[in-house]
Amino acid sequence: MNPIHHVAYLSMEMAIDARIPTYAGGLGVLAGDMLRSCADLAVPVVAVTLLWRAGYFEQRLDESGAQTEEPTSWEPESLLTSLPARVQVQIEGRTVNVRVFQHEIAGASGYTVPVLFLDTDLAENSPEDRRLTDALYGGDAKHRLAQEIVLGLGGVRALRACGFDRVTRFHLNEGHAALAALELYRESSSGNPDEALHRVRERCVFTTHTPVPAGHDRFEWELVAKVLGEPIPPDLFTALAGRERMNMTLLASNLSHFVNGVARRHREVSEHMFPGRDIRHITNGVHxxxxxxxxxxxxxxxxxxxxxxxxxxxxxxxxxxxxxxxxxxxxxxxxxxxxxxxxxxxxxxxxxxxxxxxxxxxxxxxxxxxxxxxxxxxxxxxxxxxxxxxxxxxxxxxxxxxxxxxxxxxxxxxxxxxxxxxxxxxxxxxxxxxxxxxxxxxxxxxxxxxxxxxxxxxxxxxxxxxxxxxxxxxxxxxxxxxxxxxxxxxxxxxxxxxxxxxxxxxxxxxxxxxxxxxxxxxxxxxxxxxxxxxxxxxxxxxxxxxxx
Structure with a gap:
């Protein structure tokens, strides 16, 4: 394992290997390609995602093109290394236990980038909670919010539990990972709240990937209060994430010192969607x-x-x-x-x-x-x-x-x-x-x-x-x-x-x-x-x- 990791990269999906079906499409493939280049270039990165035991889905098409879906079949235990670390998050007032698997991406020179996979399929969890890391992009709004709690809050805690405590930057790849910034605020909240916010922003980088409104997760505040609770004072929470609903893109951008779109044109579109934000662009690439x-x-x-x-x-x-x-x-x-x-x-x-x-x-x-x-x-x-x-x-x-x-x-x-x-x-x-x-x-x-x-x-x-x-x-x-x-x-x-x-x-x-x-x-x-x-x-x- 590389001794120092200065950047934590959190993403809901990652295409690490065709045998590891923890991706749905472009967002995950981009994440995997980025990490492969980090390994080749010896950039000190550790990545965090969810395990997705049922993957996205296997597509079946009949003679007319009608699509049906079947769960993906794979064995995480045979492709990933189980770590002893365990962390916990609170969801609807329940304690949900999270274990960690690891896979290492080897670069051309032998440098490796570790990828942590978070898994809630544990006997001590309720049947509902065991399914949180089952299917990628499945379930209703409550299910999705719970998954993002595991990724964001659980992701930061997993990094700590696994010894990755020299991270200086947290790269939030799309709004799914925004709750990681709230966990960082909780860690920094002793003393002056403004200073704590400043410290969080200094550490966070946020990349938004879509100009399609449906691609920006929004959750009703009533649901947030029920599922997530109040991780920070309510007035501050709504100021950061939106008055009407919790907007994960808005939350991530307000808690990051660097916000970027993924093409020059996308930067322009994003600035119209979120006026007043300083949004830059780094155009995507492939490995x-x-x-x-x-x-x-x-x-x-x-x-x-x-x-x-x-x-x-x-x-x-x-x-x-x-x-x-x-x-x-x-x-x-x-x-x-x-x-x-x-x-x-x-x-x-x-x-x-x-x-x-x-x-x-x-x-x-x-x-x-x-x-x-x-x-x-x-x-x-x-x-x-x-x-x-x-x-x-x-x-x-x-x-x-x-x-x-x-x-x-x-x-x-x-x-x-x-x-x-x-x-x-x-x-x-x-x-x-x-x-x-x-x-x-x-x-x-x-x-x-x-x-x-x-x-x-x-x-x-x-x-x-x-x-x-x-x-x-x-x-x-x-x-x-x-x-x-x-x-x-x-x-x-x-x-x-x-x-x-x-x-x-x-x-x-x-x-x-x-x-x-x-x-x-x-x-x-x-x-x-x-x-x-x-x-x-x-x-x-x-x-x-x-x-x-």
Whole structure:
């Protein structure tokens, strides 16, 4: 174990390993990528999350695209190390016991980042409390608040109990972890309350990840009083967290000295949502070695051996032999086509432009935008395009589930003219094959609701350009015709579908059939993969937030 840990990173979900299903999507994958880069760069971090014995869920899709959910099956005891530490939190006046498991992320140089997993599935707890760390994002508001008590209050106490007492910064990754700041206030509350608040703010960093109102947890004060009690004086509590309801984003931002969004545009949107706050931005990235396919890793290792330690060196891809770039992609594409065949019995053709789309299935992601006019899509893509979709809808998201059904219906209508498949149970392993094997990455959110997005960054590490709405990270990464193509004007107007078809017909498909395509692939890596990575992101957090 590393002897010193100056930063504690708390997140409701973390994608540490595909075998450890303690993540639902982008937030967890980003957390895992950040920690992998911290390990590579020897940044003294210890992470805290919840165990999630039932994971998020395993997705099942029938022939019409109707989604059903099943609990994830895994054995934490076989993959994690049980620690002797035990802590307690109070929930509805009951004492809830929490045990701690640990996993270590090993960096390229052997430096390790410990990850603490909190678990309430103990015989001494009530059946209700044992289920608190069962399913990620399950249950009602009371259940969610109880989970956030375990993460926030229990997380700080677990750090103390496990000997991580040299933490100088607490990084709250989304508002789920906001109650950690209240625990720090409780520890510092002797003496002058203003001085205690100042000490807490000096120690806390807060990253907000969503401009979607539903993504900001809010709890009725009556529920808070019943479940959490009064950890700090009521007047101070409402001043920090909101008068009408306890807003976890507001609480975290008011108790942090550094608050950031996850893209330049997201910072602007967040400042409108929370006027008066000084919100900065650190644009997201992805862990380069994790998301680069085996064939491209081998290519980079041959020509740019320093890329693993310093992904900015990927700009040297511009001088690589073009044929070797094409061959690396052909290997990745073949792996994807074999996966499509094995999972769907559909035989996709290597010569067709293959477009990928994999996001959480929810309304603002607009995964059905490409099917807005099936006849236009057929006219543009007949014999030239094939589409691969993936993504889960939250079990309670009726509209999200309906969107999956619409993709299935469109696929039936398009038939072999524009072959379309939807791959079930999107996870890290599927994502690695998908982002590397497609030719173009499609993203069509309703702006300005895309905080950042990272799937297109993963694709870029494999020479895959994006075709995307101008929102989130793509506003920073789009060099028109060189790293990909923009859709619409970033305003979410009804013309977005028309713009998508125009780009496909007049820009993307002609480029794909031309000698320029390899240059586009190389520029995608050189300009986007070299910057949109978590090594750069972590270095910015260290310089701007942790050492500030």
């Amino acid at each position: 380069s070695p994790t998301w680069t396919s085996p064939s491209f890793r081998a290519l980079f290792d041959r020509h740019i051996p320093e890329w693993r330690d310093d992904p900015s060196m990927l700009r040297k891809v511009l001088v690589l032999p073009p044929q070797e770039v094409l061959e690396a992609h052909a290997v990745a594409k073949q792996a994807l086509l074999e996966m499509v065949r094995d999972r769907t019995a559909r035989n996709f053709e290597p010569r067709r432009l293959t477009i990928g789309f994999a996001r959480r299935a929810t309304s603002y992601k607009r995964l059905d935008l490409v099917f807005h006019d099936l006849e236009r899509l057929r006219a543009v893509g007949r014999g030239q395009l094939q589409l691969v979709f993936a993504g889960k809808a939250h079990p309670n998201d009726v509209e999200g589930k309906a969107l999956i059904g619409r993709v299935f219906a469109a696929a039936r209508e398009l038939g072999d003219d524009v072959p379309t498949v939807y791959l079930a149970d999107y996870d890290m392993d599927l994502a690695k094959t998908l982002v590397a094997g497609v030719d173009v990455w499609l993203n069509t959110p309703l702006p300005p609701l895309e905080a950042s997005g990272t799937s297109g960054m993963k694709a870029a590490h494999n020479g895959v350009p994006s075709l995307s709405i101008l929102d989130g990270w793509w506003l920073e990464g789009c060099v028109e015709g060189l790293t990909g193509w923009s859709i619409g004007h970033g305003d979410g107007s009804d013309t977005d579908a028309g713009s998508l078809y125009e780009q496909l017909e007049h820009a993307v498909l002609p480029a794909f059939r031309s000698e320029r395509w390899t240059s586009i692939m190389q520029h995608t890596i050189a300009l986007n993969a070299s910057f949109f990575n978590t090594h750069r992101m972590v270095q910015q957090y260290v310089a701007n937030a942790y050492l500030d």
